[in-house]
Amino acid sequence: MYLSFFGAAKVVTGANYLLEIDKRKILIDCGLFQGSSSLREKNLEQFPYNLKDIDAVILTHAHLDHIGRLPKLIKDGFRGRIFATPATLDLTKLILEDELEVQEIPLFSRKDFEKTLDFFEPVEYYRKTTVPSLSKIYLGKGKPEISFKFLDAGHILGSSIVEIFAEGKKIVFSGDLGNSPTPLLRSTEFPSSADYILIESTYGDRNHPDFLERRDLLEDMLEEIIGEGGVLMIPSFALERTQELLYELNELVENHRIPKAPIFVDSPLAIKSIGVYKKYKRYYNREASFLLRSGDKIFDFPRLDFTKTVEESKKINNINPPKVIIAGSGMSTGGRILHHEKRYLPDPKNCLLLICYQATGTTGREFFRGAKEVEIFEERVPVRAKIKVIQGYSSHADRQGLFRWLYHIKSSAQLQDRHKVKKVFVVHGEEKPAESLAQLVKDHLGIEAEVPEHGERVEL
């Protein structure tokens, strides 16, 4: 069996792994490269494998850096199946349709997008499923069986850890691991064993502040900025972060813990995603389920306003401060937040609150680094507004969380002799955090660990 790394190797985007079992091939994730222009150019390259030989793509979750090249895959000749949890597939549809409209260099057309949906095959968590074979090579001969199972990754709605079973081995793909406990989702689950593990390492070298601390920080920030009559802008990922934020704002507003001010969700994608969140309440954690049962509408509270159309969005300008604006994109690389930033950043009374991961090369990263001026819509915009950061909002496990997850698998695998963890591949992280986590695994778990190169092929 061979495993190749065609994305998210020493970077955080473009997740794409190829597993070859004898002559059968499957992919795990098919994400978009994001960030610097040299990374984005990779999206246009040909896939480094014959698409007609691939039996399936198994998706871990609906973030663009895990699903964004699916329509290109179909366009270029893939004819297998696309497996994911039902919520992941619903969100994937929304995200890809949104991408269709915002893509700078067109990677796929509406036709490719629509065709992609025909390949979707929803699979629930915990249901062991066999991957059907496309290839005719095995007619009459014993073909190797490949099956898989989803566990809850607790990262975004529908997100999963993928366990793959073939040739008597078990390979675990972490996908992106959540930062449990979170306001809405269930906690990240632990596979009971593994022979090989691919683990993400976005925060492989850092720990997050406490979960409760971030809620207090948010409360303080709202009190301060609303109290001073300013505009609080929050660039936010449309998926999960916005819904989590609304969940916490719901609590703060309903318990009268912050001064009154209108709160705008100015992101069509976030608004549409809320529809999917409402459909899959069965995936929520106990606290959120309890709130729902007690009649609280989590995504509906006084002075909350959803602005779907461009016209509605423009009208936010006419509302006098104080006001709170939540808009995408989370790293200020596009979307409606840019219009608000351009308008409100020059005034020191206002505040930009960063609650998302800010990748290298993004405007968000410039804010994070304290830039006094940024470029928005080809204009230099002075940054006089306060820039605040709340780190604990990450939807990724931190160094401690990643280590704990591996530790759990290692110890429960030890009880089952057959599945001693043989090797850990550290992916989906920039070089420094990835290397740092790999070192931790070697030093403190005594398991072989490697940070693979892009394009590397290893035998399992």
Ligand code: ZN
């Ligand atoms: Zn993700």
